[in-house]
Amino acid sequence: MNSVAKHLMSHGIRPSIQRIAIMQYLMGHATHPTVDTIYKDLHDDIPTLSRTTVYNTLALLEEKNAMMSITIDSHNVRYDGNANPHAHFQCRKxxxxxxxxxxVTDLxxxxxxxxxxxxxxxxxxYGTCGKCREKEAMEKGKQIN
Amino acid sequence: MNSVAKHLMSHGIRPSIQRIAIMQYLMGHATHPTVDTIYKDLHDDIPTLSRTTVYNTLALLEEKNAMMSITIDSHNVRYDGNANPHAHFQCRKxxxxxxxxxxVTDLxxxxxxxxxxxxxxxxxxYGTCGKCREKEAMEKGKQIN
DNA sequence: TTTCAATTTGTAATTTTTACAAATTAATAA
DNA sequence: TTATTAATTTGTAAAAATTACAAATTGAAA
Incomplete structure (x- = not known):
């Protein structure tokens, strides 16, 4: 049995094809994807996949602590394969x-x-990331006033 | 001039009737209301108030740091009249x-x-608040098994 | 097999948020 | 004051995200 399936079972989740695919996606993409991104990317491999299944599965994974969701902005819930507590930094740009x-002792x-x-x-x-700050500095440099 | 209007002006916001009403609502309700709650409550006093105005005004107030928004769960953005940094605890029940x-030094x-x-x-x-825990304890007490 | 339970699917409805143009109100200058 | 311009508000409609739900499919157990 593959390691993703094991991860699911260790959290009390029966490892269906869809659940494995979604969990695997989260473990392989530390990009904090949205439901929509997950759905669209997986839909290429599993054309019968339903959006509802993605929603249901994410809710299940979170409930069983196999991953966590973060609502860092008002536009979308994001998902994180890493369920251990860690801080998140979002660039406003x-x-x-x-x-x-x-x-945790920090708190x-x-x-x-x-x-x-x-x-x-x-x-x-919340703030501005290094790349965006560099970009800003460049823009400012170009302005002659 | 009333204190709410002063608060707005000190943040560079022109104090229109609607803006005063919304800011005053937030200052008087430390309940972290949603857009919908704010709109419905104020609509009683200002029947011509538009939902769009509530959205626009909240965005403006936040941009000018007159209050802050928190996206603590996926269902709704909440608003907080207190713009100073403070931690939020949400009861999952x-x-x-x-x-x-x-x-801030804690971090x-x-x-x-x-x-x-x-x-x-x-x-x-995120967790369970005191009242909900008491309730839970009561329920458990009732169960005889 | 057959039966039953769990899972997935698709559609439709609901909810939240944004876009945008028209209407209103307020500010400024002649 | 009155005309002109800018700022604000409003309402409708669209977009986007999420949930509800029943039918279909799949998997497990007898």
């Missing part, structure tokens, strides 16, 4: 999302609301 | 969002992607 390690000073039992934490940074 | 202080150990210039940070915790 190009929209790209970068990963970064997150040491230990935050005060919890009374009685709240936290199961997951997400840290999102 | 009831959906409610709680605020908590966020000391200083996180490694940035090379060249990334961060302008904003969001910290989201």
């Amino acid at each position: 190009c929209g790209m999302i970068f990963d970064s390690e997150l040491n 230990q000073n935050i005060k919890y609301p009374k009685g709240f039992d936290a199961q997951q934490v997400q840290v999102f940074y | 009831c959906g409610m969002i709680f605020d908590s202080e966020l000391n 200083q150990n996180i490694k940035y992607p090379k060249g990334f210039d961060a302008q904003q940070v969001q910290v989201f915790y």
Whole structure:
């Protein structure tokens, strides 16, 4: 049995063709794809694949902690094959999302609301990425005023 | 001039009736309302208010840093009259969002992607709130098995 | 096999958000 | 003030994302 199927089974998920394909896609693409991207890319290989199956499967994978979803902007939910906690950086210019390690002890000073039992934490940074800043600098350089 | 109008002007926003109403709503409701909630509540007082105006105004307020938006779940963008950085806790059972202080130094150990210039940070915790946990405990108590 | 349960599919509906042009309101200058 | 221009608001319609649901298919168990 392939490693993706094993990963699914270890999370209590029966490894159907579609589920393997979607999980494999997430593990091989650390690009935080949207539902639409996943659907369109996989549809080439599995022409009978349905959008609903992609939605259902992603919901299942997340519920079983085989991956995680991030809603870093208002336009689309993104999916991340890595279910371990890590911070996300999004560039406001190009929209790209970068990963970064997150040491949970970094967050230990935050005060919890009374009685709240936290199961997951997400840290999102918004700003401008290196490439876009370089581009900006270039543009500025060209301007003579 | 009322304090809400002053707040808008201090952020470079001309204080129209609609803008004051929306900003005032956010300042008076720390409930992280959605666009729809804001629209429906204000529509009672300003029957001519348009949904588009709510969207446009919220975008403007955010751009000018008079408040901030949070996309803590995939269903709706939420709005927060407090533009200062603070952590958000969402209960997965009831959906409610709680605020908590966020000391930015708590996050200083996180490694940035090379060249990334961060302008904003969001910290989201997901879990179960005190009330929902109490409810759960009650339900369990009732079960005899 | 046969039966039953799980999974997938496709369509349609719902919800959220954006686009855009017309109407209204406010600001500026003659 | 009045005319002109700019800013803002409105409403409709379109686009995009998500969910609901029933039928069809596939897989597992008896």
